[in-house]
Amino acid sequence: MTRGLLPEPGPRRTLAAATFISSIGNGLFMTAAALFFTRSVGLSVAQVGLGMGVAALVGLSAGVPVGRVADLRGPRETYRVIQLVQAVAMAVLVLVHSFGMFVLVITVTQLASSAGAAARGPLTRGLAGAEPTKYRSYLRAVANLAGACGGVMAGVVVQLDTRGAYLALVLANALSFLLCAALVGRLPHQTPSRQQESGTGVPPLSRWEVLKDRPYVAVTALDSVLSLQGHVLVFALPLWIVGHSAAPQWLVGGCAVINTLIVVAFQVRASRSVVDTASAGRGAARSGVAFLLGMASVALAAGAPAWLATALIVVGVVVHTVGELWYTAASFELSFRLAPAHAQGQYSGLGATGTGLASSLAPSVLGLFCIAWGVPGWLALGGVFVLAGLAMPYAARWACRDPHSHTGIVRPV
Structure with missing residues (x-):
């Protein structure tokens, strides 16, 4: 039944599973994030919009530097650490009760999100084989399906509309990052790209x-x-x-x-x-x-x-x-x-x-x-x-x- 729907057993299927789990968590959280911050934490809509906007802009600064770290240290290790950081930051959101703490924690999550996107690119490329675009397209289809499932689950939380339900939603997203990190740890180590290129005449790569x-x-x-x-x-x-x-x-x-x-x-x-x-x-x-x-x-x-x-x-x-x-x-x-x-x-x-x-x-x-x-x-x-x-x-x-x-x-x- 799953022939053609799943990659062959091995690293590519493991990464697909990690993508599915983290995308469920993201779909679950993003669908109800605004309601969590306004109805459970007690922030105003204007505060939520301002804080998330600032966090998104600050998060952009992580992309290129973290991508360089992945080139130097290896994408699997870099991506796994980022998933753990996201899990911790998401769990800390349940302790947020003020605008200042909200901005601080949500900025960390945005930095980790941007960093994760930078590290995931070389990780996917290293596992994709001869058809990287096809495999990356498959992962996108997986992420869309999982995000939709998460959105449906978030609808239940919105209907309950209680602090306990919202806290469970946030912790479920944190758990999805932990599970993703565990699956990424099962992937094979990829030699950092700079080590692969050593001795080939490629000049040293500068920071920018x-x-x-x-x-x-x-x-x-x-x-x-x-x-x-x-x-x-x-x-x-x-x-x-x-x-x-x-x-x-x-x-x-x-x-x-x-x-x-x-x-x-x-x-x-x-x-x-x-x-x-x-x-x-x-x-x-x-x-x-x-x-x-x-x-x-x-x-x-x-x-x-x-x-x-x-x-x-x-x-x-x-x-x-x-x-x-x-x-x-x-x-x-x-x-x-x-x-x-x-x-x-x-x-x-x-x-x-x-x-x-x-x-x-x-x-x-x-x-x-x-x-x-x-x-x-x-x-x-x-x-x-x-x-x-x-x-x-x-x-x-x-x-x-x-x-x-x-x-x-x-x-x-």
Whole structure:
């Protein structure tokens, strides 16, 4: 029954299990985090928003330095320590009773989250074998499924709406990090990439070497812009359905289910056509067009009868999710293909920093374009995605035209 659904027994299945467990915990916590802080801890909505915003911005600083540590010390060991730090920080949240302590602890969790993303990149690359994009796509499908399961469990906590239930939710997330760390400890040791490259003529990697790689920085910047699409369905769409359309409110949850099912079912399949830098660039370009079409369909729901608004929104979500599949596969391929083997961690850290910055800005950007500006804003943001997608093949080719840069990077042309 599980043939084709699970990797073969071994390290890749172990990492998939660790991903599933940690994603359940994240889905459980993130779905009800705001309610926990306001209804259980006693903070105001403004305090929660300010504290989490500050923590997210501070957390971005961990990406590149921790990625460099993973290159020097090994990704498995680095990632395991980070999971333990996240477990402790999450457990400490149950003791928070003041705004100052909330900001301190939530900042530690954000630093650990950003650091974990940086270390997970080289860890995944080292275990993925000959098809890293396909395996990374599989892990994303696993994470989406687990996150949805966690969200359903969080719904039970929200219905109970007691301090005991909220504390159990937080401790369950802490436990998920501990279990993830235990599973990661079972993975084989990976020789630090800098040791693998010793004696090969690769120059020593400086602390901020990735920032000197201008083609990769350009690819990361475009990828960060495109990553804003991930917040369209979870932030802008619910507000649009409830406040600007005649569609029923249950459609908010229905759209989330549609998106999750499509990603789980088709993310790996979408990665099969992305096999090199050129195909990744084309995939990014297609995704931008899909985002525009999907967002246009959602925008047209404003002022339409309930049945038509519902149909337009569902069509828009499906088209947008197809673009999401193409974008994700392209992003994975470019991040693995363009990053040098001896610096996977540092390059992964820059990518995590870029997408993290986009996530921090997403509420403001989407609120301005999609809610404040209305229909023209949806179309304008879709146009931004088209431009970023169309620019990606050129940025990728720029990275490959200069395979021998001053950084010692060798890339396939």
